[in-house]
Amino acid sequence: MTRPIAPIRDADWPEAVADLRTGFAGKMNVYRIMAHHPDLLRAWTGLRHHIVQSSALGRMRAEVVILRLAYKLSSSYEWNQHVLRGLDVGLSTKRIESLRGPVCDMAQDDAQLAGAVDMLLAHHRLPPEQLSQLETLIGRPAVLDLMATMGMYLTLGFMLNSTQCPLDDDVAADLAATAPDLMM
Template identity: 30%
Template sequence: MTTSAVPRLAPLPVLEWDENTRAVFRGHLKSADRYLSAAPDAPAMPGILGILAHHTELAGAWLAYNGLLIERPSVDPRDRELVILRVAWRSGSEYEWHQHVRIARGLGLTEEQVEAVRYGPQAPRWSPVQRSLLTMADQLLDRHRVDDHTWAQLELHFDNRQLIELLFVAGSYLCLAMVLNSVALQPDPDREERS
């Protein structure tokens, strides 16, 4: 996975955000005040938020939508992260990969599981449900649909609401990967993973 050495679009620095942009982020991110405080010990704004700040209306809609997938999921967050990691790996999105490796580890995925995501559903370490999730992600990326066999396997473990959510997770993170790759957003320095 390689990202262009020169970003095409730099994250908009917090000091350049107008009040409307700040209000949108405060309305959708629990942690917004930490980033926007300008305090000496304030954490650095994640690059993705600085990219979204270039389009305030879109940022508000995206943060509301993505907040549902991340903060109020109907599926186990570890299952969600497997799907996101597979999409990030297959799409070559370094930023998305690094961010979600950190999240996945925080949810209890092991180093071995994170590494196995790179090899997909054929890696021997997966349970049947994990294998089905990774197969679903690959099929969506390759054919833009889930085949009947994989769908039947997923139905053994997930209800209709969860199935719809999983499809939206894969599609949403592919969309985000395309944006991140196109603007050549670099991984956040304090969150980079060794690969």
């Protein structure tokens, strides 16, 4: 049986991305997995920066999208990471919990965002009426950022689930202390 790809240790960190080890990439196991392919990790940085720092969705809406996607992908690593991030940007535990349930049980804005995630996963596009409603809610740049966010986190979800990437120790500890009922 082949072992899963493990996060790269500091001692084995590739020289080609040495400058990324002390930043975001060295802090999270998901990027320590990606460091097995330094060119991919380097290319990833620009999109990641936009999605995490500059998205027209804003942090709270982005977390709703990411959490719904993580739940739908059964990506415990992403779900657990983003429960903490969601709490940090002001999502309540009740609101986060609702993202695991049916869209009809969510607050209206969350239902529109989660509904878009569900539709894109199921049908790979948004029908014109849903696209128009979403654009009215969040604006055209944010609709495009929603799709880009999903693309980025789909890729991460595939990597995380396939490699069985372990949750970062600090995140596991914080989540166990803060919101153990939300752990996946």
